[in-house]
Amino acid sequence: MYPRIIINKEKFRHNLKYMLNSCHDRGLTMMAVSKVFCADHELINIMVEEQVDYIADSRIENLTGISSVIPKVLLRLPSIGKTDQVVKHSDISLNSEIATIKALNKSAEILNKIHGIILMIDLGDLREGIFDEEEVSDTVKKILKLNNIKLKGIGTNLTCYGGVIPTPKILQKLVDYKNMIESEFNISLEIISGGNSSNIELLLANRIPEGINNIRLGESIVLGRETAFGNYLDNTYADVFTLETDIIEIKEKPSIPIGDIGMNAFGKVPIFSDKGISLRAILAVGNQDVDYKELTPYDTVDLIGSSSDHIIVNIGDTHNIYEIGDTMLFRLTYASILSLMTSKYVTKYYE
Ligand SMILES: Cc1ncc(COP(=O)(O)O)c(C=O)c1O
Numbered sequence: 001m002y003p004r005i006i007i008n009k010e011k012f013r014h015n016l017k018y019m020l021n022s023c024h025d026r027g028l029t030m031m032a033v034s035k036v037f038c039a040d041h042e043l044i045n046i047m048v049e050e051q052v053d054y055i056a057d058s059r060i061e062n063l064t065g066i067s068s069v070i071p072k073v074l075l076r077l078p079s080i081g082k083t084d085q086v087v088k089h090s091d092i093s094l095n096s097e098i099a100t101i102k103a104l105n106k107s108a109e110i111l112n113k114i115h116g117i118i119l120m121i122d123l124g125d126l127r128e129g130i131f132d133e134e135e136v137s138d139t140v141k142k143i144l145k146l147n148n149i150k151l152k153g154i155g156t157n158l159t160c161y162g163g164v165i166p167t168p169k170i171l172q173k174l175v176d177y178k179n180m181i182e183s184e185f186n187i188s189l190e191i192i193s194g195g196n197s198s199n200i201e202l203l204l205a206n207r208i209p210e211g212i213n214n215i216r217l218g219e220s221i222v223l224g225r226e227t228a229f230g231n232y233l234d235n236t237y238a239d240v241f242t243l244e245t246d247i248i249e250i251k252e253k254p255s256i257p258i259g260d261i262g263m264n265a266f267g268k269v270p271i272f273s274d275k276g277i278s279l280r281a282i283l284a285v286g287n288q289d290v291d292y293k294e295l296t297p298y299d300t301v302d303l304i305g306s307s308s309d310h311i312i313v314n315i316g317d318t319h320n321i322y323e324i325g326d327t328m329l330f331r332l333t334y335a336s337i338l339s340l341m342t343s344k345y346v347t348k349y350y351e
Pocket residue numbers: 033035058075076094157195196197198216217218219220227
């Protein structure tokens with residue numbers, strides 16, 4: 001059934017093991033992030049078989065479907081209205097708001113559980129996390145009074161909103177926070193979580209400051225790519241996921257529409273340049289599944305546009321090799337894997 005996303009489980013396992021060993025060899029634990037593939041069960045099973053230290057996802061709905069002894073971590077700050085679900089289906093969540101942490105405490109009390117917290121500190125990327133030093137100390141003081149919350153550690157997230165690249169100097173600030181909290185409150189923090197796949201160059205170069213003992217990895221596992229500079233990593237696969245979709249029309253057409261141009265299917269006025277008549281194919285996949293600009297064809301064809309359910313491809317003069325029902329294969333990016341795995345119209349095929 002097409003369109004389908006082909007998932008190579010052994011390549012996934014290889015990337016996962018490579019990243020896990022790279023962390024463990026340097027004394028760090030790894031949170032294996034499953035959100036890009038919507039916590040697909042076949043891939044979660046591989047995470048469990050390979051005994052990752054934690055399974056992490058940004059959506060509580062994804063964690064709900066996972067049952068294993070490996071601790072589950074909610075990456076996105078919990079919604080205050082969903083704390084029951086969060087406590088029920090995750091062991092640890094990342095947090096920055098005391099109001100939410102108190103709500104988690106209440107839910108944990110009712111459910112007779114202890115819920116773990118990683119307190120997020122914003123070191124300049126300006127997405128989640130406490131920015132003000134005094135607020136960090138004040139929040140820790142309040143957390144330590146809650147009976148059903150365990151402060152597991154602190155963390156930061158870089159190279160997401162602001163694109164800030166982690167450096168030893170920036171990450172050292174997280175270690176300084178750890179030291180400050182441990183000495184002010186006479187406690188020991190178990191997890192100091194330094195960030196995501198943008199830390200990999202530092203990790204492989206042994207430049208992560210001492211004191212940071214955890215990272216949370218998604219993209220590097222699925223695409224074999226670090227995210228500070230976008231470099232592909234040696235010894236990993238970039239093609240764990242591939243899109244295969246079928247051709248539903250092949251016809252010669254002009255490159256400029258005939259008639260007055262109004263809005264397209266998405267309310268935008270399209271602009272065309274005259275490239276003469278060409279042979280075009282229509283693929284049975286569209287914007288509802290993926291942004292075609294995030295697809296790289298393996299064949300030498302040009303993707304020229306899309307609507308909700310179609311992608312239009314200029315197949316030039318290679319018409320002899322395509323017939324209706326033939327398929328094309330595409331190399332994927334992080335964004336395209338995310339949307340294709342989210343689309344219920346795309347079949348999953350494991351190899
Ligand atoms: C808080 C947090 N940590 C880690 C990750 C993993 O990021 P990456 O895919 O760059 O490794 C994400 C995103 O998935 C995230 O939101």
